[in-house]
Amino acid sequence: MTKQNKPSVLFVLSVDTEEEWDWKTEFPQHNVQVENIQAIEGFQRECNSIGIRPTYFVDYPVVNNSQSVEVLKFIDQAGQCEIGAHLHPWCNPPMTAENDEFASHVVNLPIDLVEQKLVNLLGKLRTSFEKDICSFRTGRWGINSAVMGLLIKHGITIDSSIYPFYRNNYFNCDGAPVEPYWPDLSNPLKAQLQNQQSSIFEIPVSAGFNHAHFTLCDKVNNLSNTRLLSFLRMPGIMWQLKLLRKIYLSPELSSATDMQTLIKVLLKRKAPIIHMNLHSSSLISLPYNNHPFTREQMLENMKQTVSYLQEHANVTFCTLSEAKEILTQHQGIQ
Template sequence: MRRPQVLFLLSIDTEESWDWSGPFPESSWCVENVQQLRPFHQVCYDLGIRPTLFVDYPVAADEKAVQVIRDLQRTGHYEIGAHLHPWCNPPYYGSPNERDSHVVNLPTEQVDAKLSQLVRLLKERFGVQPTSFRTGRWGIDGKVARLLKKHGFSIDSSVYPFWQNEFFDCHDAHLEPFWASLQDPQRPAVAKDIFEIPVSVGYNWRDFHRANRWHRRISSRGLSPLKPLALAWFSHWLRKLYLSPELTSAEDMLGLIDQMLANGRRVFHMYLHSSSLIDNPNSLVANHNAFHETSRALAAVLSHLKAKADVQCRTLGEARAQLQELAV
């Protein structure tokens, strides 16, 4: 039997760290976690991975962090993308809050101004026009998509499949890369303006959409006293799985890969945050010995995938060039 041909992508939200239990800071953050990208480069290099770094404003404004990323750039193995955290990306418009931490909730002129500042700084610091983008805290709408096109972006990775909050809903989003509509970026379009590359999310069932319907049913508030989600997880009846070492154990990620391969998926897109390379309470899985555990999980995932498929590791820009003619 012919082995499937697949792509493996790793995107890293390269950003400041701070106490997420506190308020959203316009300052008083720390970017020391970016230093961990130096030893992590050796892990990625040994595995043949070509990461995409979604860099935000505080990182690009810090001389020491910039030097780390410039050194990684020189290896030729990295793509520099943009990551917008509106609370710490000038210009500022009042005190940040939960609602305004999501880019989709901001007025068009504010997003436009913040993107202008972010793109200008990335060009100045790294000598590149970023073409790939991810919103902070996920989510994208037509307003943001049109602004991305205006500012020279051609790739987005803000769609988070099977996820919703009070501000956006990605439950019906495409799971594979697609050309996104500038009116509704979760829907495919004929025009080739923005290429959407979602991160990989699924279930321990082969039919992800059926599993998601069940997951939503048992997530209802009325059933919460019975703790059905916990029962489903611990019984292994139904598990929602993310291709991210921050949220899912290595063992469960291997199960996700098997289900994705059974579904004929050809793009495996893992994500993590630069802050997850240091011990911190925001990572649900690798929050102790974080660097080692994240590196170990990454190696296990790629080894498992290579045992079952012919794998090419790509940056998001390289993936777009390879996939665009095949996309929906």
């Protein structure tokens, strides 16, 4: 395939830049460990060799640690990344007594408490990095109209809290677009019907299935996860037979082969952007890491996937804010 025949696509890598801990224990509130941030130096060199300029979504324990700030500030000042905000409510002041699964999701908290936490986080980030912060992701994903209103109020112009096709007992992203969009502020899981707002832009991570008709695939996937079919192990059977695979573009969760399959489908669907995601804690060896790949395997998954993308598309590497500018100004997304 010649360069002229290849589709053009943006590539963004976002990194949830946060503390490390054993997910089998309670959410850490005090004496939070951020040793993984020191591994970002080596990771950034890997990114530089490929051409990737990550967007680091930084949470409070990281920005509250001077050594971690020094690592990230050096990369930022070299123009090799973007610094965004990442809100983990359990370890972002003000602290509360509630520290369970329900309270770990920002969308479940009282909105005045969310605002206090957001103000503290953004203030710390803007002071530490001596620059404005305009991109944001909730910890553990999910967004609602109240939280999105706060983001606009406090100067955030790009959100990336949508995790397409994801649902659990505490929130879901059912029906959310898989491509970047201007959200309906009354329901951020929907794109606005017309030019109603241009204050905040949503850029979800890339996710989908091994077939191009995502809506139908999602319905079949939901059906297969009903109690009876799940008991009959239907999701696993369909996965093994490659009849239906839900794939997230994360080298922590998906093999290079599966991510390449997803990219092939996304390019077929004429996706304007490929958005990969990972967590900074995966950059160190953790005995309690629940991801299926080692650090070395994860990095290899990332490299192979990006190489595949470059073979099949004309790729522009950019940060999240740069992607927003390109998509909204040059391509006229409404």
